[in-house]
Amino acid sequence: MKQDWRGILIRRLLLLIGACLLLGLITGEYAWALVAGLSAYLYWNLRQLLRLHHWLQRSGPDELPPESSGVWGEVFDAIYHLQKRNQRARGRLQAVIDRVQESTAALKDAVIMLDRQGNLEWWNRAAGTLLGLKRKQDGGQPITNLVRHPRFKEYFEQENYREPLELPSPVNDHVRLQFQLTLYGNGEHLMLVRDVTRVHQLEQMRKDFVANVSHELRTPLTVITGYLETLLDNVDEVNPRWRRALQQMQQQGSRMQNLLNDLLLLARLEAADYPADNKPVAVDLLLLSIRNDAQALSGTRNHRISLDADATVKLKGSETELRSAFSNLVFNAVKYSPDGGEIRIRWWADAAGAHLSVQDSGIGIEARHLPRLTERFYRVDASRSINTGGTGLGLAIVKHVLIHHRGQLQIDSVIGKGSTFSCHFPPAQVVRR
Template sequence: MKRFQSKILRTYSIVIGLILASLGLVLGQLYPIFVHHSTVVLIDSKMEQIATDLATTELSKEEQSTIKQTLNSTLQNTEMANEQQSLWLFLFFILFITFLVALFLGANIFKKYAQPIEHLTETAMELARGNYRIRAFEDDFSGMSTLSNSINILARNLHDISVMRETEKERLKTLIENMGSALIMIDRNGLVTIVNRSFLKQLQISFENIDGKLFRKIGLPDKIEAFIDKLFLTESSSREQIQIKRNLHTYYMDAYGAPVIGEHGRWLGIVVVMHDITELIKLEQVRKDFVANVSHELKTPVTSIKGFSETLLYGAYKNEDTLLSFLEIIHKESNRLQMLITDLLDLSKVEQVGYEVNLSNVKLKDVLDRCIEMSTHLLEEKEIELALAVEDSVKVLGDSNRLMQILMNLVTNAITYSPDHTILHISIFKDNKYGIFRIQDEGIGISKKEISRIFERFYRVDRARSRNSGGTGLGLAIVKHLVEAHHGLIEVESEVGKGTCFTVYIPLVQS
C-alpha cells in the first residue's frame, strides 16, 4: 500500500512539476513582451517630459542631444532592472498561486480516488489474512462502489464458507471424539495428527504423549506398530485381527487401515480404525464351548439309551433280570436327558434380556422347609446331618418358585460334593437391606482359580462326581441369573478339602 501511495505521490509531483515548468516557460516568453511595450511607452513619455524641460533651458542642441541620450540610457537600464525584479516577483506569485491550486486539486483527487483504493487494498489484505468479517465502504461519489460492492460480496461469501467449514469441522471433531471405535491419523512423515478418546482409553495412552509425536514414540503395542509399518510400506488398505496382551489380560482388536489421498492423488498419510472385539471373541468361544458341551452331555444319555435298547431288541429282553436292569438304565438316562433339556430351557429363559420374575412377599423359612422336604432322601442316603440357624421373620421381595429353584440347586450341590457323615449348615438372617441365606458344606472345596468359573455353563469342579450324580452342569449358571433377576447378590467362599460356603442376598420387603 505504501508503494501505491508513493507511486501516486511521485506521479502527482511529476505532473505538477511539468505544469509549473510549462507555465513558467509560457510566462517567461509572454511577460517580457508585455513589459517591454509598457517600458517603451513609459520611457517615451518620460523623454518627452525631459525634452520639454530642456527646451526651456539655455543649452545648445548638441548638449541637449547628449543629455537626452545619457538620460535615455540611464532610464532604460533602470527600467530594465525594475522589469527583472517585477518579472521574478510576478513569476513567483503566479507559481505560488498555481502550487496552491494544484495542492488543493491534488488533495481532492487523493481523497476521492487514492483513499478509497487504499481502503480497498487494506480490505483485500485482511481478507487474504482470513479476516472475513471486514467490509469495504461503498461510496458512490468515489466511483469505486462497484469494486467495493464486489469485495463485500466476496467477503460475505468467504465468511459463509468459513462458518460452514467451522461447523463441519466441529461436527467431524465431535463425531471422531464420541465414536466407539479407536481412531488415529498419521501424516506421511509418521507424525500423529488426529486421535480420539476411544483410542487413548483402549490403549491406555496419555494425550500429552500423542500430539505431534512420531507414532513409534507414543507407546503403541508392537503388533499395532507393525500393522502401521505395513500400511506405510504397501500404501494400500489392510485389515487384521490383532491380539494385545496387557496387565495379564488378552485383548483382541479388529484393525482396519487405509491411505489418505489428497488432491491430484497426493499421498498424505494413513488412518487406522480399531474395534475392541474382545467380548465378541469371548462370546464366540462360549458359543463353541456351549455347543461342544451340549453335544457331549446329550451324547452320553442318548448313547446309553440307544445301546441298551439295541441289546434288548437283539434278544436280551428274554432274560427278565437283564430286561429290568436295562430298562432301569434307560429310564435313568431318559430322566437325565429330560433334566438337561429342562435346564437348557430354563437357562435360555433367564438369560433373555428383560427377563423378570413374579415378585411378591416371600418368607424365606417357608422356602427352606420345602427344600428340606424334597432333599430328605438325599441327606439320608449319605447320612448328612443338617444344622439349621433360621430367623423365622425374614421376608424378601421375590418369586417363591424361583427362590425354591435357587435354594434347591445349592443344597443339592452341597450334598453331592460332601462326603458321607458330614454336616450341612444352613442359616437364614438379614441385614438392613437384604434377606440372606447361607449354605455351608464340608465337601471337597473349590480352588481359587476355579471359583471365578463355577457359574459358567457346563463347568464342573469334579466332572466325574457331578455326572455320576445326574447333574447337568447348568445349575449354578441358572442360580446366578435368577439371583440377578431378583436384584440380589451371590458370594462364594471355599477352601480345598474343607468345604464351600454360598451366600445369597435377596432384597427385603420394604415396609
C-alpha cells in the first residue's frame, strides 16, 4: 500500500474516533458511541472484502471490478490490471506452447516427454504412428509397459544414453526404430524415436552381401590352396624358379582364408542380438588355454605372458564368442609387442561387475586412432598389419562380442610404453562359484 493512502487511512480513523467521542459527549455514552462507530467502520470494510471475494470467484475474464471509493477502489483497480497482465502473459505463453506443439506435430520423428519415473506426460502425433500410443488410454502410463522389449527396459533403467538403441517397432515388426533418451530438468526424460527402416535395410543388404561373397569365395579359395599345398609337398619336382612364387601364393591364400573366416564370424555376430547359448563360462580356464596358445604363437620371440585370473568369477554367455574376442586381444598383444616384451592378462570382479585387461609393452597407439580402432579394416599402420598377418577385423569382432554380452571395451595407450585393452561386464552377467 502506498504511503499517502496510509496517512489518509490514519486520518480517517482518527476523524471517526473524534466523531464517536463527540457523539458520546452529547449522549453521555462514550463507550457505546465508540463501539457503534468502530462497528460501522468494520462492517463497511468487511462488506468491501466480501464484494472483492465475490468478484474474484464469479467474475468473467473481462468483467470490470465493482465500484468503490478510497483504498478499496485502488485495490479493485490494481487487482483488475494485474489480472489483465496475467491474461496477456498466459496468452503469449499459450501461443508459444501452441507453436511448439504444432511444430513437433509436423515432425516425422516421435517426441515423447516422460516424468522422472518414466510415465508418459505428452507426445506428438508421430509417436502414435510409430509406437501406437493412444491419447485417452496411455497418458500417465509407464513407457516400459508400452515398449516391452527387454533391451529397451535395460536401456531405460541404466540411465546411460550416450548411444541410441535400435529395436523393432511395437506396432509393426517390419519397421525399425531408433530410440534416443535425454535427461532434462529435474530428472525428466525426453525421448526421440526415429524410423530408420531404410538405413537398417541398407545395412542389412551390406551385411548379406559381405556374408554371401565371403561364403562363395571359400570354395574356390579352398581349391586353390589345396593345389598349392600339393605342389609344395612335391617341391623337388617343381622348377626352382616357381618355388618362391608358390610359397608366396600359399601365404597370401592362407591370409585370405583368415580374412574370410573373420568376415563370416562378424556376419554371424551382427545377425544376432544375444549369444545363442547363455551359460556360465569358466573364464579362468578359457584364459589359461588362450595364454598357452599365445605362448606358442610367440615362439622364439620369447614374450613373458603372465595370467592372473579369479577362478571364482564366471561370465554368462557364449564360450565360443568369448574365446574369439579374448584371443584377439591377447594375440594382438603378442603380434605388436617387441621380442622379449611383457604381456599381462588379468581377470577379476568387483562391485561394478567383471573385468578383463590385456596389457602389453608395445610401441603404443596415438590418441587420434583410438576412437576408430573397432572399425572394420581400420589400421593404424597398414604395413605393420601386413607384416603381422592381421585382417583389420579383430577389434570389430571384439566390439560385437562385447555388445552381445552387454560389455564395453576401453582402450588406453601411451606412445612408447604400450597399450591396455579392458573389457567391462555388468554385474548381471557375472556368476560367482
